Amino acid sequence: MQTHNPQENLHKVLHKVLIVGNGGREYALGLHLKQDSRIQELFFTPGNAGTALLGTNLTLPHNQDIVEFCQKEGISWVIIGGESALVGGLSDELRARGISTFGPSRAAAELEGSKAFMKDFVASCGIPTARYIQTSDPQKAKDFARSLSLPVVIKASGLCAGKGVIIAQSYEEAESTIDNMLSGKEFGQAGECIVVEEFLSGYELSVFGICDGESFTLLPPCQDHKQLYNGDKGPNTGGMGAYTPSPLCDEMLLEKIASRIFAPTLAGMEKRGTPFSGVLFAGIMVVDGEPYLLEFNVRFGDPECEVLLPLLQTPLLDICHAVESKQIAALPITFRQGYCVGVVLASHNYPFGSSTPHPITIAPFDSTLGHICYAGVSPNKVDSSKKVDSSKGGEKVDFSSPLLASGGRVALAIGVAPTLAKAKHNAYIIANCIAFEGKVLRTDIADKALKA
Missing domain, CATH: 3.30.470.20 (ATP-grasp fold, B domain)
Known part of the structure; x- marks a missing residue:
């Protein structure tokens, strides 16, 4: 009996791929796909000024716009980067039209879309997690918080772009956080239901x-x-x-x-x-x-x-x-030997608010050390014909870029090396080659492991 190889047809055709999102993650996905000779065209929606150097950015504000573009353009794959599109059901709409999509369904995405659902689900499955309560009742939340040892963790149940978690160091802070979240002052609708849970130390x-x-x-x-x-x-x-x-x-x-x-x-x-x-x-x-x-x-x-x-x-x-x-x-999923360290370069107001856009200056660096992933960047007379060349070997590459630092997390300096210490060293060499007004970064990335 002949066995069908599911990868066989994959290697025989060229593919047009659409990546949904606009951050450093989506840039990294695009950079990886650019190395695959089967990729005929790469699109991003909405993308950023960095992804415009890898492919074509599109303005497709609604799910239906994305579906119609994919049908018209003959998109082979849609890779959904961010949680909001998944919770919004984009993958369901694409699959309903026969468009291959990488990302969970709307119902499965509730594992992130609702922290209250997630906690109840994992508790029902016997998965080890912190003791908690999920509620919209401020008094129940406060009573439970008082029953826990300090500090107390308070989470908005909905999507908050990674910022909806407060670790209260006192019961008074816990109670004011509970009031602010449930009133909508802190995170709007995302905080209409909250999770209060014990702090785990480790x-x-x-x-x-x-x-x-x-x-x-x-x-x-x-x-x-x-x-x-x-x-x-x-x-x-x-x-x-x-x-x-x-x-x-x-x-x-x-x-x-x-x-x-x-x-x-x-x-x-x-x-x-x-x-x-x-x-x-x-x-x-x-x-x-x-x-x-x-x-x-x-x-x-x-x-x-x-x-x-x-x-x-x-x-x-x-x-x-x-x-x-x-x-x-x-499918064997393999990784090369070595380590990779990424250092985020953020704007001066991050994560509290937006910052005034400033030009980015990038000094030449040895590309064998690593590369840059662009995130919160916007165009400043970008030459859209200038594409990223990932095959530069060890020569000095001048990435002087007509980009503006306009978002919270602007870019990431990515260092790769056989050892963790060297990968960190390489990442900070690249980070120091990137300059814009108000640049903020941590200098201790990977130190926990290096000091262990």
Whole structure:
């Protein structure tokens, strides 16, 4: 009996790919795909001024606009980068029209869209997580907060771009946070329901599983740095840097994460009729060697995506196809040896508000050290014909770029090397080559592992 190879047809045709999103994650996805000779054209919606150097940016504000463009242009694959499009049901609308899509359904995306749903779901599956209450009743929330030891964690249930978590250091701060969230002052509708939970003391890991609804494959563990300042001080952000693989996660711990968190999640989602397909991102707190689930995201993390993809050897297109055909368990997903460190360069008002756009100056650097991922950048007389050349070898590359630093997280300096210490060193060499007024960065990315 002849066995059908699901990858066979994939290698025979050229593909047009649309990436949905506008951040550093989407730039990293595009940069990875540009190295695949099967990619005929690359589109982004809305993209940023950096992704315009990789492909074509489009203004497609509504799901229906995206669907119609894909049908008209003959798009082979849509890769959805951000959570809001997934929670908004874009993947369902695309699949209903026969368009291949990488990303979970609207129902499965509730694992990130509603922290209240997520906590109730994982509790029902027996997945280890912090003690919690989810409620819209301020008094119930305050009473539960008072029953916990300090500090107390308070989360807006809805989407908040990674900023909806407050760690209250006193009961008075907890109560004022509860009032601000539930009144809509802090996070609007996203805070109409909140989760109050115990604070777990340990160290965090970001672990990603490529899932096809039935099976999953875990990627190398990462560690994000969410607080704005060195030493994990200051407010939470979307992430100020990351590195992979983390030596703080050995094979035994990774197996615990697989068996205690990912396996029951996929089984539970399939049982409720909402199988999970795509990237499942588990935020893990390791307490005395045991993993506890902090949260789920339903897409690649940002900035974790930017440090995983430079090491990924298996083409992303093959991964997308294996997920769609429910054969992820049969696809070897391989990574090159070494480490990758990403340092976020943010604007001076991040994460509190927008900043005045300023020109970016980039000094030449040796491309064997790594590269830049563009995020919060806008055009400043961009020459759209200038494409990124990722095959420069070891020569000095002048990335002097007609871009403006206009967003919160402006760019990431990505360093790659055989050792973690060298990868960090390379990342900061590149970070120091990038200049714009008000640049903010942490200088301790990967130090937890290096000092361990």
